[in-house]
Amino acid sequence: MDTTAKMDEVQFTNLIFTLHPKSIDTWAYRRWLTTRLCESHLEDNHRQMFYNEQINVSSRLAEQKPRNYHAWSFRHWIVSRLPLDLMLVELNSMEHWCRMHITDHSGWNHRQHILNELAKKHQDTGNVERFLQNLILAELKLVSEIMASYLTHEALWCHRRYIIHRLLKMMLQRASSDLSFVLVVVSQVAKTLSDAKSESFEAAALSLSWSETIKILSNDNFGMSSMVHAILKEIEIAWKCGNQFSRRYAAWCLARLRVFFRGSRAFGVSDQDDALEHELSSLASSLHE
Numbered sequence: 001m002d003t004t005a006k007m008d009e010v011q012f013t014n015l016i017f018t019l020h021p022k023s024i025d026t027w028a029y030r031r032w033l034t035t036r037l038c039e040s041h042l043e044d045n046h047r048q049m050f051y052n053e054q055i056n057v058s059s060r061l062a063e064q065k066p067r068n069y070h071a072w073s074f075r076h077w078i079v080s081r082l083p084l085d086l087m088l089v090e091l092n093s094m095e096h097w098c099r100m101h102i103t104d105h106s107g108w109n110h111r112q113h114i115l116n117e118l119a120k121k122h123q124d125t126g127n128v129e130r131f132l133q134n135l136i137l138a139e140l141k142l143v144s145e146i147m148a149s150y151l152t153h154e155a156l157w158c159h160r161r162y163i164i165h166r167l168l169k170m171m172l173q174r175a176s177s178d179l180s181f182v183l184v185v186v187s188q189v190a191k192t193l194s195d196a197k198s199e200s201f202e203a204a205a206l207s208l209s210w211s212e213t214i215k216i217l218s219n220d221n222f223g224m225s226s227m228v229h230a231i232l233k234e235i236e237i238a239w240k241c242g243n244q245f246s247r248r249y250a251a252w253c254l255a256r257l258r259v260f261f262r263g264s265r266a267f268g269v270s271d272q273d274d275a276l277e278h279e280l281s282s283l284a285s286s287l288h289e
Helices: 003-017 024-039 044-064 069-081 084-100 105-121 128-147 154-172 180-194 203-217 224-241 244-267 273-288
Strands: none
Touching: 003 024, 003 044, 024 044, 024 069, 044 069, 044 084, 069 105, 084 105, 084 128, 105 128, 105 154, 128 154, 128 203, 154 224, 154 244, 203 224, 224 244
16 A cells, blocks of 8 residues: 555545544554554655644544543554654643643643653653653643632642652652651641641632742752652642542642652661651541541
């Protein structure tokens, strides 16, 4: 089958999608065609135009049919094949989509996939850590801005989990600092939460609270103490928000923090681990009460 015939077949799948946008066989066939076309001698500009067309088709079908897993899966796959510049374009494009569909888990999941692929693209460069930190902090700013007005949507809290998870993964690669400050902060947060009541946050007040977290993480001397301090701040704010999704998020943050410290012991991180584990256990007890 020559290139022209393959392109005709791609157009034929578009026709099928008008009636069967979730046809798994058609999506699989389109992926096969895409692979063969990109392995052929398409010029770079034609290849990029072709990739853009695939993204547009999957975006349109995901819009027409919510929870179209096959369309999103195909779009994930296309992103993994994009050059860096087009990957950044896709990230910007998805910001608009997510702002218009804040409750849709699929869109936020796709942003996560793009961020993961961008991290892979920078693995061989010398500034990967700094690049990734800036990328994740920009994502935290974005989701914080949206969440300030839409506090009770599960998809947003789930995306926030992803961001914290990425930051914790980054911290495991770093050397430790003195955690005595962290012990004090954990104790303070535990005391605050034991008396905490749900608060009705105004958007401006919530934005201000989260901006403090971002400021901590943006510090040039960003290290383990800063990271833990920021997560404890996240736990405190989320718990006070008082809805089921925010409190699940707070409990998740605490659980991940405990796992993080258990894992970090293998690196000989600190001789204060036992004391910190005790304080985190006390904090967990205060959340369960």
